[in-house]
Amino acid sequence: MWNKPWKYREGIAICIGLLITGALLQASIGPVEWRFFMWPANIIALALLIAALVLFYMLRSKAYIFRFMAQTEAAVPALATAAILTVIMGLTRQVPEGHLAMEPIGLSRILSFWPFVLIYLWNTIIVAEVGIYQLVHFQKRFIPSLVSHLGLFIFLTCGVLGSVDMKRLKMYCEEGNPEWRALDSYDKVHELPLAIELQKFTIDEYPPKLAMFESKTGKALPKEKPQNIVIEKGFTSAELAGWTITVEKYIEDAMPAGMLKMLQGMPEQMMKMMKMDDLGMRINAGGFVEYKDKGAATAILIKAQKGKTVKRGWVSSGSYMFPMSSLKLDDNTEIGMSAREPLRYV
Structure with missing residues (x-):
């Protein structure tokens, strides 16, 4: 094992290592606190991530792991692990954002669960490195794959970092009465910069x-x-x-x-x-x-x-x-x- 070229077993070992590391972080410092990534911290984090990805690509000739990131042997185990964690999320009742998990492990708040976050970060890095490689060595046959990888990268990064600034509110509207107040998951009242009037409901x-x-x-x-x-x-x-x-x-x-x-x-x-x-x-x-x-x-x-x-x-x-x-x-x-x-x- 760990003899070049790396195969699927090395890719699986990396995923297992990320899961163990995530479990240790979860036990020691608690879940990921996404509120620290609210604007402008999220755009700074995105800029640092892109800079790190470019640096990884530039160091491909010096560190084998950076070349391995763009290979199928790294991508398949990473996607499989992410799929398993996503299925667990779908089968586990999730608490609203900002609430404590219902059990000590943290699976009921899996978006802040360190193993989940690290696996998805690993997938994001792999997708980005493949996209950078295809951009640098551009060929017409790369276009469908390049568009897919760039789209997936945008979805993973902006979807996660942008969701931090999103508020989920609940509004009660009665017919004929404009309403601009809404409640969050703690039943705290928020006044919105717009009003909604329910004219008719059938x-x-x-x-x-x-x-x-x-x-x-x-x-x-x-x-x-x-x-x-x-x-x-x-x-x-x-x-x-x-x-x-x-x-x-x-x-x-x-x-x-x-x-x-x-x-x-x-x-x-x-x-x-x-x-x-x-x-x-x-x-x-x-x-x-x-x-x-x-x-x-x-x-x-x-x-x-x-x-x-x-x-x-x-x-x-x-x-x-x-x-x-x-x-x-x-x-x-x-x-x-x-x-x-x-x-x-x-």
């Missing part, structure tokens, strides 16, 4: 679905292969588990008539004092009426018939303002509407 949903379920367990029926009916535009009737389901009235945005009366006439304090059974009876009294405001939900008046048995009533998926409504077919079976699935947000 959600397009898939058509509602009706399904049968057990009253006691809530499990869909039939148990072996649950069935449902999609209530699309123009729907009249269909079979569901032996029952003929007919739509008699359809309200896209509805509110229980009893609930609407309570909202209009009963004080909130009195609603809180009522028993849940009494509250539910009052809400469901009088069916559903059209209601174009917050908290509305789709409601359908259906007729379910099986032989001579006929059941009629309202079904609704409910909302945060009122519970779902279902139609009881017998002691053990009900028919209800599942929550509508969003199609798109506008």
